[in-house]
Amino acid sequence: CLGDRAAVALSRAGHFRGRTLFSGMLYAPLVMPEVITGLSLLLLFVAISAERGFWTVVVAHTTLTMCFVAVVVQSRLHALDRSIEEAAMDLGCSPVAAFLRATVPLIWPAIAAGWMLAFALSLDDLVIASFTTGPGSTTLPIRIYSEVRLGVKPEINAICTLIIAAVTVLIVVASLAAKLSKTQADNAAPM
Template structure:
């Protein structure tokens, strides 16, 4: 069924509401004027000043390190959690385990951040870089588990059973058969976790400490005193990093899917 005129209009308004503000931010990051709302000509001076802003660059470096570490750890834990949810369906505590996985998805970030803060204070852990990594890993692994679980539900287990019947150990079967087939979902989960960690403000503000200020926190603290063109430049770079990462992940996923279909076609032809 073709979309009607009303559907197209609503879709256009929705996309315009989402992306026009981002487009305006990107355009005004090249504004020569110090006033962010007054166009004074094209210039890249704010990008040059941003690179020389040590506080902003330190916050950006902390953000990238936190995002990479939390996304990587969260992807490993989330993949294992997805395997447990799909493969071990008869364990008594499965319902409780599922609830613990899904809870951070619906729980307000303020509650999550405050709970982690109270936990770190109770165990006497000084807040800093690693507490932010732990906090981000806690909620990003849930998203990874959902993405990987959706792939495992439609996974053909006969391939694993064939490898096990031929004498392949379970661990080797996982790395040789299962992991390559679910890799697109794992990569998608990592990208989602990386993006969520990259722009998190609420949870990081509760769990951060001296020397671990992330870029969203730095931007928020400066915006409260007034938006500067350097902030526009920093946000534009964040948008560019996320966009490039999504494009790379999409291309890699499509290539892997094309290679899989090609291998299946060759195997069918040979048979």
């Protein structure tokens, strides 16, 4: 959600004061090593006396993944024809309604792709989670890593098999949905 809004701000707001700083801070996690990001967030949480746990991991993963979502959505917004949104405003929609009714359906695949990318990166992250998690809270990658150090157990194999099966099912469903959508578009196209 934050990555989508950041992408809209960067692609639609034009030049505003602090744009360079905003985009620099937004894209910094793309090029910064995860160890540096994790350590920086740990120092931030210590400085503000935040108890490390679930919410610190959420903030850390949001910081890490927001830039990837913004890149995906911003690229789709740049490729989008603004005249569709302008036509909706000419027909009586407010700018917000025109964006929601005309633009959001067109950028929905980019939003979904950004969400899936963010989910995969968050699920995969071990380094930042190890810096920001606290006692009593753990993430799946940390749990798997700590279990594997002591030897591979059947539970770890089962978890990994379930994750692979879920990803496979999602890929097959997405592929079938894309194929169905293309077929419907080809059938609806005038000859």
